[in-house]
Amino acid sequence: MTTTEVRPATVAPRPARSRALDWLTTTDHKKIGIMYLFNSFAFFAIAGAMALLIRTQLAQPNNDVLSPKAYNETFTMHGTLMIFLVILPLLSGFGNYIVPLQIGALDMAFPRVNALSFWLLPVGGLTILSGFVTSGGAAAAGWTNYVPLALQEGTGEDLWLLGLLVVGTSSLLGAINFIVTVLRLRAPGLSMARVPIFTWATLSTSVLVVLAVPALTATLMIVFADRHLGTAFLDPSHGGSVFNYLNTFWFFGHPEVYMLIMGAWGIASEIIPVFSGKPLFGYRGVIASLLLVLALSFTVWGHHMYTTGLVDDSLFSVTTELISVPTGVLFFNWLFTLWKGKIRFEPAMSFALGFVALFVIGGIDGVWMASPAMDYAVHDTYFVVAHIHYVLFGGSLFGIFAGVYYWFPKMTGKFLDRRLGNLQFWLLFIGFNVTFFPMHYLGLSGMPRRIETYTASDGWTTLNLVATIGSYVIGLGMIVGLVNLIVTWRKPRTATGDPWEGNTLEWATTSPPPPHNFDALPPITSERPVRDQRLAAAQAEVTA
Amino acid sequence: MTTAQPPADLVERHAVRAASSAVMAMTLFVASEAVFFGAFFGIYASAYTASKVWPPADVSAPGLRLPTISTAVLVFGGLSMLLARRASRRDDFPHRSVAWLWVTLASAIAFLVLVVVSLPDTHFGIGQGIFESLFYTITALAMAHVFGGIVLLTLVIGRARAGELAFQREPLQAASIYWYFVVALGVVIYLLLYVAAAD
Numbered sequence: 001m002t003t004t005e006v007r008p009a010t011v012a013p014r015p016a017r018s019r020a021l022d023w024l025t026t027t028d029h030k031k032i033g034i035m036y037l038f039n040s041f042a043f044f045a046i047a048g049a050m051a052l053l054i055r056t057q058l059a060q061p062n063n064d065v066l067s068p069k070a071y072n073e074t075f076t077m078h079g080t081l082m083i084f085l086v087i088l089p090l091l092s093g094f095g096n097y098i099v100p101l102q103i104g105a106l107d108m109a110f111p112r113v114n115a116l117s118f119w120l121l122p123v124g125g126l127t128i129l130s131g132f133v134t135s136g137g138a139a140a141a142g143w144t145n146y147v148p149l150a151l152q153e154g155t156g157e158d159l160w161l162l163g164l165l166v167v168g169t170s171s172l173l174g175a176i177n178f179i180v181t182v183l184r185l186r187a188p189g190l191s192m193a194r195v196p197i198f199t200w201a202t203l204s205t206s207v208l209v210v211l212a213v214p215a216l217t218a219t220l221m222i223v224f225a226d227r228h229l230g231t232a233f234l235d236p237s238h239g240g241s242v243f244n245y246l247n248t249f250w251f252f253g254h255p256e257v258y259m260l261i262m263g264a265w266g267i268a269s270e271i272i273p274v275f276s277g278k279p280l281f282g283y284r285g286v287i288a289s290l291l292l293v294l295a296l297s298f299t300v301w302g303h304h305m306y307t308t309g310l311v312d313d314s315l316f317s318v319t320t321e322l323i324s325v326p327t328g329v330l331f332f333n334w335l336f337t338l339w340k341g342k343i344r345f346e347p348a349m350s351f352a353l354g355f356v357a358l359f360v361i362g363g364i365d366g367v368w369m370a371s372p373a374m375d376y377a378v379h380d381t382y383f384v385v386a387h388i389h390y391v392l393f394g395g396s397l398f399g400i401f402a403g404v405y406y407w408f409p410k411m412t413g414k415f416l417d418r419r420l421g422n423l424q425f426w427l428l429f430i431g432f433n434v435t436f437f438p439m440h441y442l443g444l445s446g447m448p449r450r451i452e453t454y455t456a457s458d459g460w461t462t463l464n465l466v467a468t469i470g471s472y473v474i475g476l477g478m479i480v481g482l483v484n485l486i487v488t489w490r491k492p493r494t495a496t497g498d499p500w501e502g503n504t505l506e507w508a509t510t511s512p513p514p515p516h517n518f519d520a521l522p523p524i525t526s527e528r529p530v531r532d533q534r535l536a537a538a539q540a541e542v543t544a
Numbered sequence: 545m546t547t548a549q550p551p552a553d554l555v556e557r558h559a560v561r562a563a564s565s566a567v568m569a570m571t572l573f574v575a576s577e578a579v580f581f582g583a584f585f586g587i588y589a590s591a592y593t594a595s596k597v598w599p600p601a602d603v604s605a606p607g608l609r610l611p612t613i614s615t616a617v618l619v620f621g622g623l624s625m626l627l628a629r630r631a632s633r634r635d636d637f638p639h640r641s642v643a644w645l646w647v648t649l650a651s652a653i654a655f656l657v658l659v660v661v662s663l664p665d666t667h668f669g670i671g672q673g674i675f676e677s678l679f680y681t682i683t684a685l686a687m688a689h690v691f692g693g694i695v696l697l698t699l700v701i702g703r704a705r706a707g708e709l710a711f712q713r714e715p716l717q718a719a720s721i722y723w724y725f726v727v728a729l730g731v732v733i734y735l736l737l738y739v740a741a742a743d
Contacts, residue, residue, distance in 0.1 A: 106550060106558045109565045176572045180565045185558060214576045218583030221681075230670055231677035233587060239600055239674035243590060248583045516550035 027111035028515060032118050033097030034411060037404075039122055040089040046129070047081035048478060050074045055435070055471035058464050061456040071452035072140035073156070077129065079143030080160065083260065084167050085125045087396045091263030092117075092174050094403050095202040097411060099178060101506035101513060102196045104187025104521050109180040117174035124166030131156025142450060144253070147234045147245045150223050158227070161220045168213045168220075175209035178202055187505070189524035196504040196527065197280065200287050201266025204294045205259050211298070212255035219248040243310050250301035258297045260392055261359075262290060264399025265330055268352045271406050272334050274500050275349035276341025282333045283527055289326035289333075296323040306372045307379045313372040320370035327363055331356065346500070347421030351402035354429050358394025362387055365440070380450075383443025389436045401428070401481075406500070413493030413511045420484040427477030434470030438463040503528035563712065570718035574725045577689070581729060584682050588736060591674045599675040599741045606679070607665040608742055614658035615734040618690075621651030622727035629720050632713050638704040641716060645704070648723065649697045652690055655730070659687060679737050686726075686733055693719075693726050 023031055053074050057065045066074060096114065100107055108114045131138030136154025139145070150157060182203045186195065195203075222244065225231040232238035234245050273280040280286065300323055302316035334356050343349065365387035369375045378384060401424075408416050447460050454460050498507040507530045509518050522533040592598055599605060628644035631637065670680045700719045703709050709716065 104554075106554060107562075109562050110569065172573075172576055176569050176576075179572055180568050184561045184565045184568065187554070188557070210572050210576045211579050214580035215583045218580055222587075225677070225681060229681075231681060232671055232674055233677055233681075238672065238677075239591060239595070240677070241590070241594070241674075244587045247586065247590070251583070251586075514550075516555075518550060518554065520551055521554070 025115075027107075027115050029096050029100050029108045029111065029114060030411070030513065030515075030517075032114055033093050033095075035118055036089050036093030036096055036121070039118070039125075040086050040093060043081050043085040043125055044090075045478075047078050047086055048475070050078040050081075052471055052475055054078060055468040057452065058454075059468040060465070061454050061458070061461055063453055066452065068452045069137060069140065072142075072450075073132070073138040075450060076140050076142050076160075077132075077138055080128060080139070080164075081125065082392070083143055083256070084164060085121065085128075087260045087392060087400070088171065089121055090400050091202070091205065091260070091396075092171075094198075094263065094267070094400075094407065095178055095205075096174075098407060098506055099199050099202050100181060100185070101410075101509065101517060102199045102504050103182060103185060103190055104505050104508075104518065104524070105181060105185040106517050108177050109185055110177050113173050114177055117170045117177065120166050120170035120173075124163045124170060126163075127166060128160050128163030130163075131159045134159070144249065145223065147223065147226075147242055150245075151227055151234065158224070161224050165217060165220050168217050171209050172213050175206035175213075178206040179210070187521050187524060190505075190529075193284070194524060194527040194529075197269035197283070197286055197290075198263070198266035198504075200290055201262045201269070204290045205262045207294060208255045208259045208262070208297065212252045212259070215248050215252035216256075219245065219252065222248065243308075246305050246308065246310070247301075250304045251298075253304060254301040255297045257391070258293055260396050261399075262293070264355060264359075264396045264403075265290070267399045267403040267406070268334060268355050269330075270504065271348050271352040271402050272337050272356075274406075274502050275344045275346060275352070276338050277344075277501075278337055278341045279503075279528060279531075280333065281336035281339075282329075285329060286333050289329045292326035293323060296326070299323075303370060303375070306375045317370055317372055321367065324363065324367045324370070331360060331363075345422075346405065347416070347418060347425055348402050348406035348500075350422060350425040351398050351405060354425060355395060355398035355402060358390055358398060358429075358432065362390025362392075362395055365390060378443050380448055381443035382439040382447045382449060385449055386436050386439035386443060389432075389439070393436070394432055398428070401425075407506075408488075409495035409499050410506055410511050410513070412488075413495045414488050414491050415495060415499070416488050417484050420480055420487065424477050424480040424484065427473055427480060431470050431473030431475075431477055435467045435474060436470070438466050438470075442467075498530060498534070501531075501534065503531045505529060508533070564714050566714040566718040567721065570721045574721055577725060581682075581685070584678065584685070585732070585736070587674075588678050588682075591678070600673050603673065603675050603741070604667045605741045606738060607662070608738055610658055610662035610665065611734055611738045614655050614662065615730055617651050617658060618655045618727050618730040621648045621655065622724060624648045624651065625720050625723045625727075629717065632716055637713065638709045638716070642701055642704045645697055645701050645716075649694060649701065652694050652697065656687060656690055656694075659683065675741070682733055682737060686729060689726050689729065693723050696722055 023035065026032060026035075053066060054071070057063050057071055096108070096118075129138070134155040136156055138156040139153060139160035141149040141153055141157065145157075145160070182195065182199055186192075222231075222233045226234050226240075232240040234240050234242055236242070269280055269286055296319060299319040300316060302311035302313075303320045305311045306313050306316070365383070369378065369384070369387065405416055405421055408414070442460055442463050445459060447454065447458070454464075493511075495511040497510050499511065500507070504527075505518075505521070505524075506513075508522050522529050526532055624644045624647040628641045628648060631640040631644055634640060666679070668676045668679075670676055696719045700709070700715050703715060
């Protein structure tokens with residue numbers, strides 16, 4: 001039945017529609033993927049501007065660029081947008097575009113659900129942001145939305161809760177779609193033991209979404225019910241407890257961290273082998289590590305609650321130390337892939353190497369804080385801010401930028417400018433470290449998170465100023481990236497189907513691919529079918 | 545960009561496999577639903593362990609008679625869904641399956657009516673304590689899920705009557721997975737909110 005629906009589209013051309021309408025009503029995974037990326041970068045610009053506001057406020061002691069209330073709203077929205085509307089949807093955007101190509105499929109399993117997943121995102125994001133136009137202002141309880149703060153807030157908080165419910169629904173629908181697509185629509189010959197790592201990473205992320213996001217939904221509902229329906233979930237005077245919030249929130253919250261990083265691991269695992277001219281070291285080990293992290297990520301949520309006295313610190317300390325083992329295995333896989341490789345320093349590779357370097361710092365911070373003794377000392381200080389940014393910016397975002405430079409020719413047929421790309425990399429790499437490395441010291445010297453100002457006698461002035469200067473360098477790096485995009489827009493399409501000498505099936509079609517993705521698929525006998533085909537062709541040439 | 549057609553065998557394979565993926569998608573959705581209710585059961589568990597007596601001393605236990613009947617009706621609906629799935633293997637599909645789906649639909653509606661009728665028997669408000677909050681929230685969410693089941697069943701019956709299911713059983717199978725989940729949920733809720741709270 002569905003077959004007859006698919007075929008006529010390729011035989012009889014549809015009546016011409018306007019290009020805008022075509023994009024607005026598309027169910028093509030490639031167009032939806034690009035819309036995911038555009039939408040997420042738009043929210044990225046907003047959330048990034050907020051970060052600069054935060055850093056400007058903290059540049060000097062007793063600064064009054066932002067009022068305390070405005071400061072609270074700004075850091076709440078910065079965190080919320082970056083986590084829920086930037087990093088995860090950026091990875092979903094790549095997933096949408098790349099995963100069906102990597103598995104040799106013609107589209108996602110449920111294209112219309114896919115379009116719905118996308119369109120829910122701007123709706124949810126704008127709902128969250130619309131708090132700014134209410135009289136009480138936007139939500140200001142931090143992205144963790146801790147109670148009792150969350151119960152005291154105004155209408156902005158309700159919009160935050162509702163917006164996140166919408167965004168969560170979007171993630172859930174998208175995740176189910178990814179899982180079904182990968183499990184059901186792989187090309188003949190592409191067994192799970194030959195599926196590219198980025199697709200494995202998207203699959204793992206999607207499993208995390210399916211099993212963790214519902215806990216967030218429950219958490220949001222509990223807060224909403226306590227605020228408006230008079231329930232007592234979080235009210236200790238009526239038998240409720242803040243513990244109910246912390247437990248359900250962090251049961252979601254820690255797998256969430258892995259949702260935000262696994263895709264970047266996948267991107268790095270695609271790029272490093274291609275630009276080292278070698279196969280990925282330990283392909284199966286990488287998959288095993290991903291699956292171990294997936295399983296363990298549901299056992300570590302209590303490490304966010306060491307200082308509450310409500311959890312067994314030693315138990316969660318052990319599970320948290322354990323999860324660093326498969327993560328460490330990944331580092332060795334990347335390093336051994338580089339070892340004796342013919343390394344090409346394209347911007348995509350620079351960002352991937354930057355990702356490895358920065359993520360290892362964030363990872364080691366995390367291992368330290370897995371120890372309750374250390375965590376008690378630095379809990380709720382800037383040390384944690386440094387850690388989360390090394391993981392989510394140095395890790396996830398550097399991985400995402402690597403993906404942008406790597407897959408841009410596939411998506412558009414055009415190469416982003418190499419020199420501007422390298423300039424952007426160095427500005428971001430230097431700016432990032434200048435901004436966030438000093439925060440370790442600020443944390444160790446006791447500067448708490450979320451404070452809107454400090455006094456000169458606290459001794460935090462110099463490092464805060466350094467961090468602020470670094471943040472402007474990051475801002476400059478982002479502008480360079482935007483310029484690169486605009487410059488490239490006017491260039492002709494010069495990219496071949498396989499411009500980087502890639503391994504995986506997305507390089508077996510034209511750049512950009514036709515609407516139906518593939519005219520023909522190469523034979524698939526390993527996890528690197530395009531490389532196999534290239535080597536076979538070279539071999540045939542030699543023998544001829 | 546090429547204007548060639550996709551290989552016909554790939555199109556065929558894609559269409560067949562995408563159309564038969566509803567069961568897997570529903571299984572994943574039900575897994576997420578289980579986590580969602582698991583969060584509330586987790587709160588129940590921590591309140592239960594924190595309380596010396598259960599339900600907490602000031603709660604007047606809700607009556608058992610009507611909830612027992614409504615849960616039995618729900619379980620009966622689960623059985624009729626089982627029979628609808630069995631009948632789907634027969635050659636006259638979807639003829640007899642639809643008859644059992646009507647029975648399931650009727651039981652779902654009867655369940656909702658019985659729950660609404662039994663609510664005046666509960667003599668406590670939503671904000672009096674943690675048990676009361678859990679009681680009303682979980683009940684409301686379960687009713688919403690039964691309602692979702694009614695919508696799903698109506699859609700499947702409608703499609704079957706329109707002749708759209710003659711060659712595919714997946715929509716019925718997917719609906720049955722959802723419905724089994726709702727029935728199991730109803731039984732757990734009955735045990736936690738009524739039996740465990742009975743005097």
